[in-house]
Amino acid sequence: MEDPSKSTTSEAHTLSDSVDLDDATRSEMEKAGVIVSSVDWLYNWARSGSVWPLQFGLACCAIEMICSAGSRYDIARFGSEVFRPSPRQADLLIVSGTVTKKMAPQVVRIFNQMPEPKYVIAMGACAISGGPFKQGYNVLKGIDRYIPVDVYIPGCPPRPEAVLHSLMTLQKGIRRQRTLGKGSNNPAYVEGNREYPVPSFSGKDLDPPYNPEVWQPPEKRPNMPEDGCP
Amino acid sequence: MPVSDETPVDLAPVLESFPSLEVEKGTGALITQPALVLEVVQFLRDDPRYRLDYLSNVTGIDYLATVRKEKRVNEEGKTEIVKIDEPPRMDVVYHFYSMSEKRGLVTLKQRITDRDRPVATSLMPLFRSAEFQEREVYDLFGIDFQGHLDLRRLLMWEEFEDFPMRRDYVEPDDYEYEPTPHGEVLEKAKTHAGLGEGGSEE
Numbered sequence: 315m316e317d318p319s320k321s322t323t324s325e326a327h328t329l330s331d332s333v334d335l336d337d338a339t340r341s342e343m344e345k346a347g348v349i350v351s352s353v354d355w356l357y358n359w360a361r362s363g364s365v366w367p368l369q370f371g372l373a374c375c376a377i378e379m380i381c382s383a384g385s386r387y388d389i390a391r392f393g394s395e396v397f398r399p400s401p402r403q404a405d406l407l408i409v410s411g412t413v414t415k416k417m418a419p420q421v422v423r424i425f426n427q428m429p430e431p432k433y434v435i436a437m438g439a440c441a442i443s444g445g446p447f448k449q450g451y452n453v454l455k456g457i458d459r460y461i462p463v464d465v466y467i468p469g470c471p472p473r474p475e476a477v478l479h480s481l482m483t484l485q486k487g488i489r490r491q492r493t494l495g496k497g498s499n500n501p502a503y504v505e506g507n508r509e510y511p512v513p514s515f516s517g518k519d520l521d522p523p524y525n526p527e528v529w530q531p532p533e534k535r536p537n538m539p540e541d542g543c544p
Numbered sequence: 545m546p547v548s549d550e551t552p553v554d555l556a557p558v559l560e561s562f563p564s565l566e567v568e569k570g571t572g573a574l575i576t577q578p579a580l581v582l583e584v585v586q587f588l589r590d591d592p593r594y595r596l597d598y599l600s601n602v603t604g605i606d607y608l609a610t611v612r613k614e615k616r617v618n619e620e621g622k623t624e625i626v627k628i629d630e631p632p633r634m635d636v637v638y639h640f641y642s643m644s645e646k647r648g649l650v651t652l653k654q655r656i657t658d659r660d661r662p663v664a665t666s667l668m669p670l671f672r673s674a675e676f677q678e679r680e681v682y683d684l685f686g687i688d689f690q691g692h693l694d695l696r697r698l699l700m701w702e703e704f705e706d707f708p709m710r711r712d713y714v715e716p717d718d719y720e721y722e723p724t725p726h727g728e729v730l731e732k733a734k735t736h737a738g739l740g741e742g743g744s745e746e
């Protein structure tokens with residue numbers, strides 16, 4: 315999630331800026347019996363309570379994702395039970411499992427097909443970094459090499475509780491997004507539909523091996539000892 | 545079906561019918577030349593003493609040239625260690641069971657001596673189940689199966705050039721970001737800008 319504080323300190327005050335309150339002030343005012351809100355807040359509150367994930371699983375992690383949608387963990391309690399079978403109808407891509415290099419272009423394509431506003435959760439060690447298969451020749455070392463990821467869930471696999479927590483984290487992020495008015499950081503309103511180039515298959519590897527617009531290897535990691543263990 | 549329930553298979557009849565077959569030491573696998581394999585497998589499938597009607601598994605093995613050491617007893621009765629040059633080769637390994645007779649396992653290996661242009665004989669005319677498994681072996685080892693009706697890559701993409709299970713396969717270098725590298729990975733990560741300098745400064 316982008317840092318909302320950057321956009322809230324905007325120079326020109328418009329109407330929508332002037333009613334933008336932080337949570338603490340709002341709750342103080344609510345205690346005093348004054349309810350102040352903005353259209354933005356209401357809009358985001360409604361949006362965050364109705365996230366439609368894509369019905370899409372890649373490996374063992376998908377089983378845990380399915381569990382979270384089942385009766386015991388019941389993701390519906392958090393307003394996200396409608397798993398859609400088509401990317402055109404979904405706004406959350408849960409990358410649940412190992413992304414093989416053969417599958418990676420399809421995952422990017424699915425992301426491109428989703429309408430804005432869209433969000434990505436990288437679920438499990440595999441989707442984050444390649445996980446136990448990181449050194450394999452055929453596994454992508456993290457889906458964030460090609461598409462922007464909003465929430466990462468560590469674990470192998472993460473338990474359904476962690477999936478629910480990631481959903482709540484995402485919802486918090488959605489509520490903090492600035493959608494209407496100036497300084498909007500909601501891509502749906504400022505960038506149009508975000509589409510990222512689909513990597514192509516080449517003789518040795520995916521081409522390109524990562525999208526430099528989305529991800530770049532950290533320049534330099536200081537204090538890394540010779541044996542690699544920090 | 546646990547293997548212990550099955551009758552061990554006596555290899556004598558097949559060795560009698562095909563004197564050129566060898567039995568591998570240690571594994572008890574039948575070793576055959578690709579030219580002979582269809583006849584041998586047909587015999588194993590149809591002969592009432594075998595009736596191996598189920599091909600359960602196909603895989604490949606790649607061997608680079610090595611020097612093998614073997615203990616031998618020489619003429620003076622002393623054991624000595626002899627070095628034997630093993631030329632490079634590839635094997636295609638098949639596992640057969642008999643479902644009808646509850647018999648198994650028989651391991652059969654096609655030995656391919658030309659590792660640079662490995663050609664084997666497909667078992668597809670006898671066992672349709674060989675189709676996908678031989679495609680996998682082709683995909684990962686680059687073994688050309690003669691007589692296979694649809695020999696395409698199975699797991700890797702069409703454009704892929706290498707054969708990843710070969711011992712001399714060099715994987716793509718995507719070690720740009722290794723937060724906690726060690727061993728081999730550390731060596732590879734060092735070739736990328738980030739870690740190399742950070743590591744040597746310590």
Ligand code: SF4
Nearest residue numbers: 374375438439440471
């Ligand atoms: S992180 Fe673990 S559980 Fe999840 S897909 Fe990878 S191996 Fe499977």
